[in-house]
Amino acid sequence: MFRRTFWFTTGVAAGVWATTKVNRKLNQLTPESLAARAADRAVLAGRRAKLFALDVREGMADRETALRDALGLTSAPPANDLPELPAPRSGGRPSQTYPTPYRTTGKEDH
Secondary structure, X not given: XXXXXXXHHHHHHHHHHHHHHHHHHHHHOOHHHHHHHHHHHHHHHHHHHXXXXXXXXXXXXXXXXXXXXXXXXXXXXXXXXXXXXXXXXXXXXXXXXXXXXXXXXXXXXX
């Protein structure tokens, strides 16, 4: 009698466990669940890409600083040592007109 009760209880427990497991898997495969999981993974991939870009930018700045130190370009030139721009040309457009390769009578309708 106890043996039958033990095996009956074991069978019921195994059936409940298997049913729960199958229902969880089926719920994971619904379209809503798959869409939510895809959205979460897309957000995670975006965060990883952003962190990677920030790491690359930081590495570039470190490397640029190291190269500037190695080449002795650490200080900017003083403001008064900068070359001056040439003076603007006077007169603006040239007054010379260029000949046209065709005759104009002034009556053309364009």
